[in-house]
Amino acid sequence: MPDGMQTVNHEGVIVHEHKIGQFIGVWGGLLGLTAIEVYLGYQNMQPLKMLFILLGLSIVKAALIILYFMHMKFEVRRMRYVLMTALIVCLCLMTVFFADAARIISLGVRQ
Amino acid sequence: MADVAMHHPAAQAFEPPLFRTNSKKLGMWLFIMSDSLTFGALLFAYSYGRISNPAWPMPFGAQSILRASIMTFFLLSSSLTMVLAVRSATHGRMPGAVRWLLATMALGTGFVVLHAVEWTGLIHEGLTPFKNPWAAGVPQFGGTFFTLTGMHMLHVSMGVIYLGVVALRKKWIPILLVLWLLAWLLTPASSPFHYGAHVLLLGAIVASVILYFKPKQYDAVDVEVSGLYWHFVDLVWMFIFPLVYLMSTRIT
Numbered sequence: 364m365p366d367g368m369q370t371v372n373h374e375g376v377i378v379h380e381h382k383i384g385q386f387i388g389v390w391g392g393l394l395g396l397t398a399i400e401v402y403l404g405y406q407n408m409q410p411l412k413m414l415f416i417l418l419g420l421s422i423v424k425a426a427l428i429i430l431y432f433m434h435m436k437f438e439v440r441r442m443r444y445v446l447m448t449a450l451i452v453c454l455c456l457m458t459v460f461f462a463d464a465a466r467i468i469s470l471g472v473r474q
Numbered sequence: 475m476a477d478v479a480m481h482h483p484a485a486q487a488f489e490p491p492l493f494r495t496n497s498k499k500l501g502m503w504l505f506i507m508s509d510s511l512t513f514g515a516l517l518f519a520y521s522y523g524r525i526s527n528p529a530w531p532m533p534f535g536a537q538s539i540l541r542a543s544i545m546t547f548f549l550l551s552s553s554l555t556m557v558l559a560v561r562s563a564t565h566g567r568m569p570g571a572v573r574w575l576l577a578t579m580a581l582g583t584g585f586v587v588l589h590a591v592e593w594t595g596l597i598h599e600g601l602t603p604f605k606n607p608w609a610a611g612v613p614q615f616g617g618t619f620f621t622l623t624g625m626h627m628l629h630v631s632m633g634v635i636y637l638g639v640v641a642l643r644k645k646w647i648p649i650l651l652v653l654w655l656l657a658w659l660l661t662p663a664s665s666p667f668h669y670g671a672h673v674l675l676l677g678a679i680v681a682s683v684i685l686y687f688k689p690k691q692y693d694a695v696d697v698e699v700s701g702l703y704w705h706f707v708d709l710v711w712m713f714i715f716p717l718v719y720l721m722s723t724r725i726t
Contacts, residue, residue: 381561390554397546397715401539404720410525417716418521424712432553432705434698442493442500450507454514461522 379437389431396424496695502702509629513710516625517717520618524721531608531615532724533599538592542719545588546711549630552581553708556701563694571697575641578704582634589627590667593620597666619718626714628673629707635677640692640700644685650678 400420403413430436435443493500524530534542559574596619600607603617638646657671 380564381557383558383561386554386557386561390550393550393712394547397543397550400716400720401543404539404716404723405725407725410530410721413721414521414525414717417720418713421713421716425709428553428705428709428712432557432708433702439494442495445493446503446507450510453507453511457511457514457518460518 379434381434381437385431389427393424393427396420496699498695498699499702502699506702506706509706513622513625513713516618516622517713520622521717521721523612523614523618524717527609527612529609529611530722531606531612532722533596533601533606533608534719534722535724535726538595539719539723541588541592542715545585545592546715548581548585548588549708549711552578552585553705555581556704560694560698560701563697566694571694572641575637575697575700579634579637579641582630582637582704586627586630586634589623589630593623594665594667622714622718626707626710629710631673632677633704633707635674635681636700636703639681639685640696643689643692647678647682647685650674650681654678 400417403416403420406413408416429447435447491497555574555577559571559578562568562570562574601616601619603620605613606615609615635650638650642649651674654671654674657674658668661668661671
């Protein structure tokens with residue numbers, strides 16, 4: 364089976380073939396983004412600003428790993444939507460604590 | 475699940491699985507989603523602590539950042555060797571897949587060893603889960619740092635054991651027991667890794683139960699499923715490295 368092809372096996376499961384060059388390209392991209400993060404780590408930035416920039420770069424890296432290394436890009440669309448939507452919604456639900464956390468920063472804790 | 479449905483005598487017509495993928499792979503994805511929430515909660519807690527404390531300690535000097543960068547390189551490279559193992563297994567080249575799996579395990583072990591060196595250095599400087607020598611007003615630094623990075627180190631160790639089971643099967647058990655003895659006897663009793671090494675013994679026991687009570691030849695799907703777990707531990711480090719190390723870099 365040549366690289367970059369997909370076939371369906373006897374169980375109805377889609378089997379993919381991947382090109383090595385694609386994986387090496389993603390690996391190089393991830394190393395490049397890491398180098399940018401290390402450079403930013405030595406810039407004297409406001410912690411909140413740095414958090415958002417580093418978090419943004421980490422999300423890009425996570426997306427590359429999920430899409431290419433974990434093969435999510437090559438799964439059927441309904442699997443991508445079901446799994447990723449559930450994960451993103453659950454992670455976003457955790458931010459409900461931030462409203463209370465912000466109140467503590469501005470008002471302080473009762474002694 | 476899909477296999478059972480396929481071979482059930484009542485099945486009259488062929489029906490492909492809903493997600494057109496193997497049920498083992500789907501099971502691993504569900505585990506990864508639940509584990510993501512565990513790490514998500516820990517990372518949210520750490521990040522909030524970091525942002526809300528202006529006096530947050532900055533203990534990571536150039537040497538720590540260099541070490542953590544090498545650790546990141548190890549994990550990213552191990553993900554590359556892992557996809558190459560999956561590719562070899564998909565092509566039916568199991569000896570090649572085993573070689574790539576061993577390379578992945580070597581890089582993962584290198585990551586754990588470097589992380590242990592990092593932890594030991596910080597402990598010698600006086601960091602404990604309840605206090606740190608850099609900022610007395612932020613006692614939660616040690617607790618959050620050790621919980622987050624320790625949890626990840628445990629996942630990487632379990633990943634190496636898991637890949638060893640897939641690659642070497644029963645041959646892996648004596649190797650794992652030798653590694654356990656070395657890790658246990660060569661670390662001083664004051665080190666957390668002296669007792670932490672027992673994770674390897676626990677792994678050897680669990681692996682023995684699986685390999686002796688349910689022996690099988692692992693195929694391409696098993697390699698791919700183990701790969702999903704391995705990429706997940708790599709993915710989590712992509713958040714821990716910047717949020718824990720780079721957000722607390724000591725700039726001189």
